[in-house]
Amino acid sequence: MSNSIINVKNVNKKYDDLVALHDVNLSIDRGQFIALVGMSGGGKSTLLRLIANLEQPTSGSVEINSSDSKSLTRFMFQEDRLLPWMSVLDNLSFSSKDKKTKKHAQELLDLVELGDYADHFSNQLSGGQKQRVALARALMTNPKILLLDEPLGALDALTRHKMQDLILDICKKQDLTTILVTHDVEEAARMADRIIVMKDSTNSYEEDCPKNRNAGQIGVVADRVLGEILDEKPVRKQLA
C-alpha cells in the first residue's frame, strides 16, 4: 500500500480542560526526516510523546506500520537523561544482558566519536558529549523511528552545528524515519525533508524542503516557516 510508517488519525489530547492537541492528522513516510516546529506550548512534545507511546491520546489513534513492533521507536529527550552511576558504555548497554551488546555499544560510541570515553562516568563529560552518548543510546536497538525532542536546545552554536550533521548523517545511513522537534526554524530548514508547523494545538502548515539546498534556499524556507508560525509576511530579518 502506501509507504507511510507513522499514521496519526484524528488525534485529540486533553489534560483536564486544557487542549494540548486538536484533531491532528499526519502521515509520515518511511525514511523521511521531519522537523516539527512551532511556538512553545503548541503541542509538539505532546505529539511526539504520543507517537512514542509514552502517553495515550484522548481520542483518535497513532499507528506504527511495521512487522516487528518491539524497540521500534526510540525517544531522545531534551535532557540527556543518562544514569550517572553507570559508565558511558553501561549507559548504552544497560537494558540488555547479552554479551554482544557491549561490542555494539562500543561501535556506536566510536560512531559518535566518544570511543575513548567508554569507562568514564557521564558527569565527566561536557553537555555536547552527553547528548552524543544519549544519541548513541537511542541507536542501540537499531530502531526504525527516531524521535528527537529538542535535543540540541542547550548546546552552543558550534557544538549544535556538529551534532546536526552527525544526526543527519546517521539518520540517512541507517535509513531512519526521524521526527525532530525544534523551535529553531533555521535548524529545521537545514535538516528536514519536510517541515510541519504546530500552531494552536494542531498541524497548521507544512512544506517540503528542496533537495541539496544551499544557504540561500535554507534562509528562504526558514523565513517562510517563521512567517507561518508568527502569522506575518516573510521578511528576511532578525526575527529568530
Add this chain to the structure above:
Amino acid sequence: MQKAVSLSERKKFSVPVNKILPFLIPIIVILAWQVSSSLGWLSSSILPSPLAVLQDGITLTASGELPKNLSVSLYRATVGLLIGGGIGFLLGFINGMSNTCRMLFDSSIQMFRNIPHLALIPLIILWLGINESAKISLVAIGTMFPVYINTFHGIRSVDPDLLEMGKSYELSKKQLFFKIIFPSALPQILVGIRYALGVMWTTLIVAETISANSGIGYMANNAEDFMDMETVILCIVVYAILGKISDLVAKSFESILLDWQKTGRSKA
C-alpha cells in the same frame, strides 16, 4: 616564576600537615591530661591519668574481661542493626514502591517513630527480661527508623525523568529497580545507615548500663559500683573508638559504593 615555585612548595608541605591536623587537639589534650595527673593537679579519684587507664586496659585485656565484654557488645550491636536496618529497609522499600502500602503503613510508622525508643526500656525488660533479646530488640527498634525514613525518601525522590527513560527503553520492573531506583536512592539510604550506627551505640550503652550482666556498658556500670575510675574512663574511651570505627567503615562503604559522585567536574 618565583611565585609558582613557592606555591608548589607550599603544596608539598601542606599534605602531611593536613594529615596531622585532625589529631593535633586529641594529642594535646591527652598530653595535658597526663602532665596534670603526673604533677598531682588532678586527683586520680576524679580523673585517673591516661597511663593508668592504659594500664587498666592492658590488665583487663590480659584477664580476658575486656575482649569478652567487647565481643558481647559488638554482637548485640551488629545483630540489632542487621534486624532493625533490615526491617527499616524493607518497610522503606515497600512504602516507597507502592502507594497502597504507603497509605496503609506510613502514618502508623510515623506515630510509632515519635516515641523515644529508650522510653521502651522498662516495657521491654518486663517483656523480655534482661537477656540478649531485650538489648537486641532495643537496638533494632532504634536503628529501624533512620533506615526506614531515608530508604523511603530515597526511593520516593527518584527522578521521574529517569524512570520514564527506563520505561521507554523497555526495562522490566526488576531492571527498573536495580538499574535506576536503587542506585539513585543509595546515597540517601547510606545516610540513614550512618545515622543508625550512632543510634545503635547510644542505645546499647543505655541498655547495657541499665540492665545487663555483660557488655561494655555493664563493665562501666559495674566499675562505677566499685569506684573503679580507670575502668569507667576506659569504657568511655572504648565507646569513642567503636563510634569512630563504625563511622570510618560507613564512610569507606560510601566512597566505594558512590564512586561515581566523586568524579563530577566543576559546574563552572
